[in-house]
Amino acid sequence: MGSYVIKGARPLGGPATDILIEDGLVTQVGPVTASGAQVIDADGLIALPGLVDLHTHLREPGREDAETVETGTRAAAMGGWTAVHAMANTDPVADTAGVVEQVWRLGREYGWVDVRPVGAVTVGLAGERLAELGAMADSAAGVRVFSDDGHCVWDPVLMRRALEYVKAFDGVVAQHAQEPRLTEGAQMHEGSVSAELGLTGWPAVAEEAIIARDVLLAGHVGSRLHVCHVSTAGSVEILRWAKGRGIDVTAEVTPHHLLLTDELVRSYDPVFKVNPPLRTAADVQAVREALADGTIDIVATDHAPHPVEAKDCEWGVASMGMTGLETALSIVQEAMVDTGLLTWDQVADRMSVKPARIGRVASQGRPIAAGEPAHLTLVDPTARWECDPATQATMGRNSPVRGRTMHGRVVATIYAGRPTVLDGVLNEALSEVPL
Template sequence: MARGCLLAGARLVDPAAGRDGAFDVRIAGDRVAEVAPSLDPAGAGVVDCRGLVLAPGFVDLHTHLREPGREDEETVESGSRAAALGGYTAVCAMANSEPVADSGAVVEQVWTLGRAAGLVDVFPVGAITVGLAGRALAELGEMAGSAARVGFFSDDGRCLQDSGLMRRALEYARVFDAIVANHAEDSALAEGWQMNEGEVSSVLGLAGLPAEAEEVIVARDLALARLTGARLHVPHVSTAGTVELIRVAKRRGVRVTAEATPHHLTLTEEAARGYDPVFKVAPPLRAREDVEALRAGLADGTIDCVATDHAPHAPEEKDREWDAAPCGMLGLETALAVLLTELVPGHLALARLVEAMSAAPARARALADHGGPVAAGRPANLVVFDPEALWTVDAAGLASRSRNTPFGGRELRGKVVHTIHDGRFTVRDGRVADGKG
């Protein structure tokens, strides 16, 4: 695909520049060359973007790519395709691969695979503890100093229970200004859980996970972030109480950012009534009042960003009875559409959604080449989407190697048309532009 083109007539939503209006954007090589209300095409290939929204490419702080180890579920390449189709130009690959990304060697392997796929920037997340076992700190410095330049550490999938280790991880991460995220689930309160604890779990006879299992860990981690002065990131916030804890901590100056997933923002525990394990996820889908609090938190900035927690699972493991199925859902290819359909404009302004998917996560992870501003000389990492297009999610047609989307068969509004990574179309007219269709 030739580089250099003029994206003409779009509504440019660029939160980092405070812009929301009709602008043309010229791309030359891997950079944005010019941004103005009206540009002369002057021989550049013109891409008609009238009626479409142009924004900084999306950034996902929470992606499980499953490679190395579970290439039957996802690979860095297939996950990159899914990400590009979802409008992403950068994803953070969680460390719970096999082997675990707890060393310079594994994070460099993931980094190299991402470069080879060449569709999005894949930023490996390093494990906090060796083997995610929660007993000994991993070589954070080695990972930070590797070619992958890891600036984000998490044992996601497991909660780091040990307060002393969490404190040391925060102190260590602070040295290289990295962020630390902890999957918040107090083990003593989480014994054998199957879904959210509440009326529905009582009716269904499934063991519940109380909101407090998340909140006690988040409260502790916020206290440790305050103690250490380090940067804490709270992943997949799922309860009203957690939103309030973060709101208060931000007011007190704690260096904390937070994310919520499309599924926690749009689905409730009621989905468990059908015992369809596609709705089984960690943390579990919560009560209606939790969803309302997440929406309010996202709107007012308490929750900085949307992250997918894209978690592919093999059908032979996921399509079992509820109790035996693993937790997790796909998210990359449906995130934008789910949120446009369910939240915009009633609960959330379109510009705030764009910010929560681009500028805010880029800022949280300090990714200078992503999230805008869309300005001359900046890397051309962009998404163009149609905010009105209707489409139906076909689970079998997803680019992901797995099929566990909770939105299969759903008609959604909003579709990615083009994704541009380093000046190159990775998705053009809704298809991956790598010659493989």
């Protein structure tokens, strides 16, 4: 493996310095002179630990028309990520050791980021009986995050058992909080816009009721709970209460819920159709503040690519979901950094350190210091660019920020000592991924 010296970067937004990378490790942080290493000019760039996404849909196996492990991980690298957690709602569902190992091996084969498969909580995501969580945990993929994402683990007994069972291997259940009966046929956030547009509402209470139940369950059995894509002000209040009680709960927010509101649905353009739905401006403000004060722990993309035809139709029949890997950091900069709500140090915490900790990815989310694995992201916060889905690495064209002027750009991503992205374009994948 080569050696690189990153010249003049600002680690976590601090003072500029040099970072020497040799054989996949950071070997020196400080002025580096004449090392013979390849120079990466990072004058004015922020250096962050490589970003870790706890919530990515890579679609393979089964929906390779939407995304593959290869295209999804290329997109991840472009977005500054060095690890992604691949959600379980593939076809076949990732509910066995065989499927999670397949996805894990594909990730290693392509070598763009560390692919960490998420295992399904229940067989076939059907919510009826537990999948073999232990087998997935013990597999080569070493699964620690379990989720039926796309479906809520609605049955309270099943949820309780899952929360208890994963304690045996330090796992976490990541809940898609959606009361199914309250959201039958739901098309968008239930409120003044849905009333006008005549679209069936997805009430905030359907999310909040499940979160309230689950934090109580997690507290009762002493388990770790993670809440996916928190979208409402009421959910934030419940999480704040639970954390105050010492319940071991973590939560994520998506970039789109930090930026966009249900007013966009007035266009009836299905690119804005997503689950949970875009909420109101007051909800956006609440989740921003919660991310700033730590009530919401992390940003996770819920990157959900779809083939064009799934969105090029009328709202009611369109698929739910938005892409996010290549725009997440820019949205976080716009919504959180440029508004003064987060420092770059805190961005590193919310997008790398904490998600790595929740997912038990020991080698990632590490300090930028000598002796640490070299997973780094270099960001130019002054850059402005227009989002054009046609030029993105993801196969999905369903970006809700298409045409928008984005704040800040990922200039380079370094995964295990290798620049996967350099000068804002894909460079080279890792040929041999360290275990």
